[in-house]
Amino acid sequence: MMRTRFISAAAVAAAAALAITGCTGSSGDQASDVKPATSGSVTWWGWTPDTPVAEKYIAEFNKEYPDITVTYKNFENVDYRNTITPALDSGKGPDVFDLSPAGGSPDLWGPYALDLTSLAKDTLGDGWKDQIGGSYVKQLTSSDGRFVSLPLGGMSAGFLWYNKDILDKAGAKVPTDYNSWVDTCKKVTAIGKTCFTMGAGGTDTFPTEMYHSIANTVDPDFFIKAATGKAKWNDEQGQKVLEIIKKMKDDGIIPPNALDGPQYPLANNEFMKGDAAMVQMGFWYTQYAGAESCKASMEAAGVSNPTCFVQLPAQFPDVAGEGHKSTYFGEADYGLAINSESKNIGAAKTFVSWMTMNKTGQQNVANALDLLPALKGTTPDWSNITLVDEAVQRPAIETLIKESGETTESRQWQTTQKSLDAIVVAIQQVLDPSVNKSIKSIADDQQASSEASKVGTK
């Protein structure tokens, strides 16, 4: 009797286990075969875009697919990293989630995602890889060869944004080299404004962009070589980069409050308040050239009833004086991955396809001026975009988009987090007035704390 009861209990337990396993979702292969659906509900989690931008994307998507409900949840960057893994592990993760190429994310979160190769092939045809810009496909492929995230768009960095109104008022020109930058700063500070705002405090890796830009004026190949272990951060070029940063601080280009906080909010707020003439930000800042988004970002920075100023991109000045143009660097900003255990894979496929490979979906991305659309040949529809000063800003933004599209150098994809952290610490030591270490010693420590990346080196 007891034995029969035990066997029955074991059978029930086994059946329950099988049922539970089955309920957690379809296997990766089965899920890949699911056809896109025209109805259902999709949850989408990401650290970007901001909720209002995502809501605009979803509203446009719903014009074509009214029976698919998309719910977007936005997280702060760190919160996203800490939330997404347990959510995916527990089987309660979103149907669609952001996945970027940075920090080995395709390997970290790729195992939870569907291989999207067949979806891309079915949508764009055999030559699908050629229709997606940059090296985005390569960057969003995990080391086991699975294409785990369809790029929504790319981004570029390595240039400045300036407030034209302040420079005009100060009678200053956009700097093109070190001396003209010093001259511009003297004129800007004379009218009571900060010349160049920068937030290098904290652990944020934004300061690495300045290092990268300066390195490109010293030796255009140095940064990626050092990041991938083919050069050392304490080589002559690396030391020269740090020396230039120190000189920029001593000559008043870098402000004394640079270590008071990170780029966001410190530098962003100073620039958006109209207190600073220049800031180093990437392509995503283009969105604030828009008449409406400019107001929203100024209000977010603490300005009440703001009047937008004209902001324009400018090439990073040739601070090394070697005659090298500081080339832009960039990569896929992020893509959309589909949770392989999602119960709404059909609807998720429709949404992700539309957002990343549909011309209307990508047109929305282009018009938001936040990302470089992933689908080649998509450019902003200027008839739907209102800029603060169209005559001045549009040509500058068009040039920026063209040059950004030609970028071949990666931003962070080929740099490990350890190396990025080491750059930040080195910059902080250079800018810290109480640190008495030599540049060589700082560069030596930087090299010791770094770790070469193997990404994209094969």
Add this chain to the structure above:
Amino acid sequence: MTVTDLEIGSDRQTPVVKGGGRPKRRARLLPGGLRWILPAFAISVGLIYYSIIYSGYLSFFSWPGGRALMTPVGFGNYISALADPVLWTSLRNTIIYFVVVFIVQVAGGTLFAAAMHSKIRFANLYKVLVVIPVVVAPATLAPAHVEVWQSDGTVNSILGFFGLSALQQPWIGQSTTSLLVVTLVGCWDAIGYGFILIYAGMAQIDPELIEAGRLDGAGNFRVLFSIVLPTLRPIIVSLAILNFITALKLFDSPWLITQGGPAHSSEFLGTMIYAETASSDRNLGYASALSILVLIIAIAVSVFMQLRGRERLTRTKPRRKEAADV
């Protein structure tokens, strides 16, 4: 401990059988008692101890989390941690923070408590003012602290106003002062907590004891150092232990004010562990190894402080007896 309490409680509830019959068996009552403590027991063992054991297990792997491969590294994470100069900076900062905050807490708490026990006007208002920093969340106050200490903040403005521009500093943005800012914020927060405990401790002191001291000619300082503080020793030992544990797991203030920077100068073990778990190349194994090191230090120091406290207590008891005999 818990079982003993339960048994006592169970006996009390046992009805006395009329006519001197045997009470109900205790064994039947135990499971009922267990039921009451089961939720708390499950939470403490299931969550806290499980997490500690799981952290210990993880500390022997290199693992970014999720479905990524867990690579066994033996004691590699511990060796890396001990060789990491940032760990030693964090430990140094922890000790500095503990010593400074503890001294200020006890001194400030005693001062305020003594003042409140004397008959001063608006005592209740002062009590509220002293205790407010304890009840307000650090995350709420951090932006205000940043405003106060940043380069164009309140402190530098005040210094400039009084013609002390030479003393103006980028307080948060330089290695020599960032830890000072975090520590001062800690002191500001800790005084209120110290005040609550010391104030309560002082209320327990027999007034006759102080009266006797005064009759023997003791002044205020003599009464404070010879009667009040020795009586408060158990509270002060408790404050020391609590402060050290707070310093060991300190995270919110340094993270929100300096993020451990610049260049790790205000790094603490808590911020170091968080940075490992929150970076894009998360290393949960290394973070777990750091957590286990924190746990070991916390247990070792707590045991040491408790033992020291007991030793002093046993040393002082005979003296008191002798004094009583006299």
